[in-house]
Amino acid sequence: MSETSTETSTETNSALADASAGMTMAGPLNMTANAAEKVVEIRQAEDIEDSYALRVKVIGGGCAGFQYDLFFDEQAEGDNVFESNNVKLVCDQMSFMYLMGTTIDYVEGLQGAGFKFENPNTTGSCGCGSSFSV
Known part of the structure; x- marks a missing residue:
């Protein structure tokens, strides 16, 4: 194994260890600038304290098994903590297994507006667009 491979592997293992220890990292869970703007707008409209983070969670249910x-x-x-576009995101360990690599966007269109999840771990979703399977 080359020296570069060893360093990369060590860095990757270190990043994964940091995630499981609840340390702040960037990358495994991301939010687009458009979604971040909407989160700030909602926080201000609802007068939500700055100390609260946006929790991203996977729950059982929906047409395809998870929502x-x-x-x-x-x-x-024990939460994994991330920051993306100046929004603090928190995620429990179970949810993080399903969300690793996900990017959250906010879209507006003819069929309505809402947060859209680009999750590389899904194997399918249903027509409602809010549930998925792995």
Whole structure:
């Protein structure tokens, strides 16, 4: 194994260890600038304290087996913590297994507006667009 490969592997292992320890990282869970603007708008409209992060969660249910859930919440022990476009995101370990690599966007169109999840871990979704399978 070359020296460069060893360094990259060590860095990757270190990043994964940091994620499981609840450290702040960038990359495994991202938010577009458009989605971040909408989060700020909602936070201001609802007068939500700055100390609350946006919790990204996977819950059972929906047509395809799992659904996404977004809400403002305090960071809990064991949470993975990320910052993307100046929005603090928190995610519990179980949800993170399904969300790793996901990008959250906010879209407006003829069929309505809402947050859209680009999740590379899904194997399918249903017509409602809010549930997925892995």
